[in-house]
Structure formats: C-alpha cells, structure tokens
Amino acid sequence: MKARFLFLVVRVLAAVGGVSLWPRSVSALNPNHQCAFCHNVHGATGPALTREPVTEALCLSCHGPGGISVLKADVHKNSDRSQYPPFRISCRGCHDAHKDRQNWLVGTNLELVGTKQDSTGIARILTPNSGVREVVFESRGRDVGEPTLHSFADADEDGNGYYDGVCETCHTLTKHHRNNPSGGHAHNRGRTCVLCHEHVMNFIP
Amino acid sequence: MRADGFAALRFRHCRGAVGRRAGRRGCRAGCLRVMVAAAVSVLGSVLGTRWAIAQASVLQSPVRIALAPSGNLLVSDYLERAIVTLEQRTGEVVRAFPVAGRPLGIAWYRGRFYVGNEATARVEVYDRMGGFLYALEGTIAQPNDIAVDNRRGVVFVTATQEGTVEVFDAHGAYLYAIPAVTTDEARLVRPTGIALDREREQVIVSDFGDPAGGREARVQIYDYAGNYVRGISGEAGTSEFQFSRPQGVAVDGAGRVFVVDSLLGQVLVFDGATGAGLKILGSFGTEPGQLFLPLDVALDAGSGDVFVTNNRLGRVEVFRGGAGQ
Numbered sequence: 142m143k144a145r146f147l148f149l150v151v152r153v154l155a156a157v158g159g160v161s162l163w164p165r166s167v168s169a170l171n172p173n174h175q176c177a178f179c180h181n182v183h184g185a186t187g188p189a190l191t192r193e194p195v196t197e198a199l200c201l202s203c204h205g206p207g208g209i210s211v212l213k214a215d216v217h218k219n220s221d222r223s224q225y226p227p228f229r230i231s232c233r234g235c236h237d238a239h240k241d242r243q244n245w246l247v248g249t250n251l252e253l254v255g256t257k258q259d260s261t262g263i264a265r266i267l268t269p270n271s272g273v274r275e276v277v278f279e280s281r282g283r284d285v286g287e288p289t290l291h292s293f294a295d296a297d298e299d300g301n302g303y304y305d306g307v308c309e310t311c312h313t314l315t316k317h318h319r320n321n322p323s324g325g326h327a328h329n330r331g332r333t334c335v336l337c338h339e340h341v342m343n344f345i346p
Numbered sequence: 347m348r349a350d351g352f353a354a355l356r357f358r359h360c361r362g363a364v365g366r367r368a369g370r371r372g373c374r375a376g377c378l379r380v381m382v383a384a385a386v387s388v389l390g391s392v393l394g395t396r397w398a399i400a401q402a403s404v405l406q407s408p409v410r411i412a413l414a415p416s417g418n419l420l421v422s423d424y425l426e427r428a429i430v431t432l433e434q435r436t437g438e439v440v441r442a443f444p445v446a447g448r449p450l451g452i453a454w455y456r457g458r459f460y461v462g463n464e465a466t467a468r469v470e471v472y473d474r475m476g477g478f479l480y481a482l483e484g485t486i487a488q489p490n491d492i493a494v495d496n497r498r499g500v501v502f503v504t505a506t507q508e509g510t511v512e513v514f515d516a517h518g519a520y521l522y523a524i525p526a527v528t529t530d531e532a533r534l535v536r537p538t539g540i541a542l543d544r545e546r547e548q549v550i551v552s553d554f555g556d557p558a559g560g561r562e563a564r565v566q567i568y569d570y571a572g573n574y575v576r577g578i579s580g581e582a583g584t585s586e587f588q589f590s591r592p593q594g595v596a597v598d599g600a601g602r603v604f605v606v607d608s609l610l611g612q613v614l615v616f617d618g619a620t621g622a623g624l625k626i627l628g629s630f631g632t633e634p635g636q637l638f639l640p641l642d643v644a645l646d647a648g649s650g651d652v653f654v655t656n657n658r659l660g661r662v663e664v665f666r667g668g669a670g671q
Binding site: 195197198199201202203205206207208209211215341342343 | 407409410424425448450487488490491506507536538554591593608609611630638639641642657658
C-alpha cells in the first residue's frame with residue numbers, strides 16, 4: 142500500500158514537473174484544448190486513449206477545407222465507383238501526430254508518416270490486409286526537393302523484394318503498385334503519386 | 347427557438363450526385379435513410395423530441411454558406427467542386443453547378459454568384475445558371491470567404507494566406523485592403539470567415555491567429571474603411587466561450603456576433619459591442635444537432651433560423667429559431 146502511494150506521488154510529481162519543464166507543449170494550445178481534448182483517460186475508444194473523431198477534427202481544422210495550412214488533406218477513402226467495399230482511413234492511420242519516425246533505412250520519414258507499432262519505434266503502418274508493414278517516406282536527396290522512388294511507390298527499387306513506399310505498402314487490390322510483385326509496377330514509376338491522387342481529394346484521382 | 351431550447355434539421359447527403367453520379371446502391375441506401383429519418387422525425391415531433399430531418403441533398407464537403415434574397419441557401423462544396431443551391435425549408439436542391447477547382451467563399455449579388463476558388467487563387471463571378479463571367483482583379487492565394495454589401499456594391503474577401511481582407515467593387519476592380527493601419531491589435535494573421543453588419547457598416551472577421559503561439563484566435567471588427575473598432579479574444583471570458591479555430595461568422599440586427607469554432611463543434615454567440623458571451627449552439631459529435639468540423643454559419647433574419655455547414659458529416663445543420671434570445 143505504501144509503495145503504491147509513493148508510486149502515485151512520483152507519477153504526479155513527474156507530470157507536474159513535465160508541464161513546468163516543457164511549458165510550450167501545453168501552452169501552445171488554448172486552455173480548452175489541453176491533453177484531454179485529444180486523449181481521454183477514462184472511456185476512450187480509440188488507440189492511445191484517443192477520441193478518434195476529435196483527432197480528425199484537430200488535424201482538419203487547419204489542413205481541411207477553409208483551414209489555414211497550405212498543406213491540404215482529407216481522409217483516405219475509395220471512389221463511389223469502386224468495386225470494393227467502402228473504406229475510410231483517418232489521419233492517424235498513416236500519421237503519428239507527435240513525431241517524424243525513423244524508418245528501417247535509418248532515414249527520417251517526412252510528414253509524420255508511420256506510426257509506432259513496437260518498442261523499436263521504427264516507422265511502420267498497420268495495413269488493412271497485410272498486417273504491420275514497414276513504411277518509407279523520405280527524400281534521399283537524389284533530386285532536390287523531390288521524393289525518390291522510396292517515397293511513394295518504390296517498385297522494389299532496392300531489389301529486396303519488399304514494397305515499402307508510403308502508397309504501396311498497404312495496397313493489395315489496386316491495379317498498380319501493390320505491396321507484392323503482382324499487378325503493374327510500371328505505372329508512372331518514380332513520379333509523385335499525389336499529383337494525380339491528391340491527398341485533399343481523398344487520394345481519389 | 348423551441349421551448350426545449352434546441353431544434354435541428356439536417357440535410358443528409360447523397361454522395362457524388364453533382365460531379366460523379368451517385369451509384370444506384372448508394373442512392374437506394376440514402377433514400378432508405380431519408381425514409382427512416384422522416385419516420386423518426388414524425389415520431390419525434392409527436393413525442394416532442396428536439397430534432398427533425400429533411401430531404402436528401404447532394405453535399406459531400408460543405409464549406410461556406412450564404413442566404414440569397416429568395417431565402418435559398420447557397421453552399422460551396424469543396425470536394426464535390428460545386429455550388430449547390432438548397433431550398434431553405436425542405437433542403438431540396440434547387441440547382442447546382444460545377445466549379446473548376448476548389449470552391450470556398452460564396453456570395454450572391456444581383457443575380458450573380460461570387461465564388462472564391464482556391465485552385466485558381468481568384469474570386470470568380472458566375473451567372474445564375476452557373477456560366478463563368480469574369481474574375482475579380484488580381485489573385486488571392488486562399489479566397490476563403492466573401493461578403494457583399496448589396497447597397498454599395500462592394501465585395502469583401504478574406505485572403506487567409508495574405509492576412510488581409512481585400513475589397514473590390516462589384517465589377518471586379520480592386521479598391522483597398524483591411525486593416526487600413528496595421529497596429530498590433532488591428533492586424534490580421536490568418537483571417538477565415540467574414541460577415542457585414544450593414545446597420546453599423548462594420549466588417550466582422552474571424553482570425554485563427556497563430557495556433558503555434560504568439561497570437562490568440564480573435565474576431566476582429568473594423569469599419570468599412572478598414573479602421574479597427576474592437577476585437578473579441580478567443581482566450582478572454584469564461585472557458586466555455588473561448589475558441590481557437592474560428593471559421594465562419596455572422597451578425598444579426600442586434601449586433602450579436604455568431605462565431606463557428608470548427609474544432610470544438612460549436613457556434614458561439616457574443617454581444618458584438620461588449621464581447622460578452624451570450625449563448626452556445628450545438629456541440630461536438632455526429633448525432634443530429636451536433637457538429638463535426640463546422641465551417642460556416644448563416645442567419646435568416648425573418649425566422650431566426652441558424653444554418654451551419656457541418657463539413658465532416660456532409661450536411662447543413664439547422665437550428666430553428668437559434669438566433670432568438
């Protein structure tokens with residue numbers, strides 16, 4: 142009992158100390174929008190104690206229509222005309238709101254892509270059909286300011302038999318750029334997918 | 347408002363009906379939803395519950411909303427790439443026309459639609475049938491919201507990325523920018539929504555400020571010439587009336603300012619003269635009468651109804667008598 146009380150005291154002091162040491166981590170937000178706005182200690186339904194719809198509103202309040210960011214985005218859905226059942230992947234399906242993660246190539250992913258799936262902290266994604274997979278979304282500097290093959294659809298650029306570009310690592314039913322050798326891998330190879338499949342248009346061309 | 351203090355009418359959407367034709371299965375499901383909703387609505391009326399549901403419309407990503415003199419609702423749909431006109435009482439689509447780009451701001455003046463197009467970075471003018479006529483002078487990176495003074499023929503546009511309100515005559519000639527003088531309290535950082543108080547000849551502008559720090563969200567009020575009058579801080583007052591992601595604004599004849607908080611899913615009502623919080627419409631959520639990324643608000647001065655674009659849910663939320671005391 143005494144040990145549990147001491148543990149509780151330490152936890153409270155650590156929390157208070159954290160706020161004092163890194164005030165910007167909370168003071169950057171309106172008093173209404175502290176940790177509890179995204180995280181719900183009691184009764185949360187989403188992963189990481191999040192209230193999923195609120196997270197989406199938080200992201201899209203700036204990145205959605207009418208928001209102030211020039212980086213516009215919307216959730217990932219399939220077309221009304223798709224032959225497959227409708228799906229809807231929200232922001233946290235691909236992005237970690239808290240940090241850019243290192244990928245298995247020892248580079249740092251861009252745009253907060255990749256989520257923490259285990260203790261290594263390496264950027265991975267929980268895919269709909271293929272379990273947890275590696276994801277790489279970085280510019281390796283081949284073309285200044287332009288992503289390389291690894292960024293969107295690597296078409297197994299490094300010949301390791303693993304398709305880990307940010308678009309293809311999930312795809313198993315698309316016509317092009319699946320996460321396996323089947324289908325076509327030549328479609329606009331090396332190009333920037335989001336020029337046609339815009340993030341703001343649900344990635345639908 | 348009704349005696350229970352809250353009434354909401356929602357227009358369900360039937361995806362893709364303007365740009366891409368809706369699939370038969372989707373429409374059937376949508377119609378079934380509407381039929382069930384209508385039945386629930388009737389039952390709700392009988393039982394005295396707080397909401398009703400109207401007929402299906404075509405909204406996918408409604409952003410800005412304006413009232414035409416006829417009473418019809420004009421809605422810009424960002425993903426549908428269209429301007430949709432809805433009959434106010436029923437939610438039926440009167441007409442819709444496509445916009446080549448991504449429409450944001452929408453206003454109506456003398457039979458013409460004024461549309462802020464983010465993709466072309468300009469304000470475009472269309473005739474009543476949706477035919478392109480001309481664009482206002484110059485470019486605006488994000489013409490986020492538009493308001494027109496019908497008596498003077500002056501067009502006000504929030505230029506979010508430029509941090510100004512740009513003012514034009516109705517024919518498109520550039521006149522001047524607001525604020526007229528950029529003092530610390532008068533400046534705009536990232537203006538989003540705009541409304542005109544025609545009685546007092548004031549311009550009401552919502553401003554995100556800098557969410558990363560340095561400047562809180564505000565509602566700024568100027569005279570027509572761009573001189574700063576007063577502001578409402580998002581961090582002042584009691585916590586329930588604080589806001590951080592203000593979007594659309596509206597003002598009624600009494601000078602009360604309605605501000606949409608897109609993050610918290612609320613419409614906050616302030617006394618425009620004192621900045622005091624008066625009441626709150628809506629709450630965050632996906633149920634009827636709840637708001638998930640609301641982006642704009644419009645008032646019907648006659649009925650006192652309040653219309654809110656409910657972006658994530660693809661519908662317009664209607665608070666019957668919500669503008670009343």
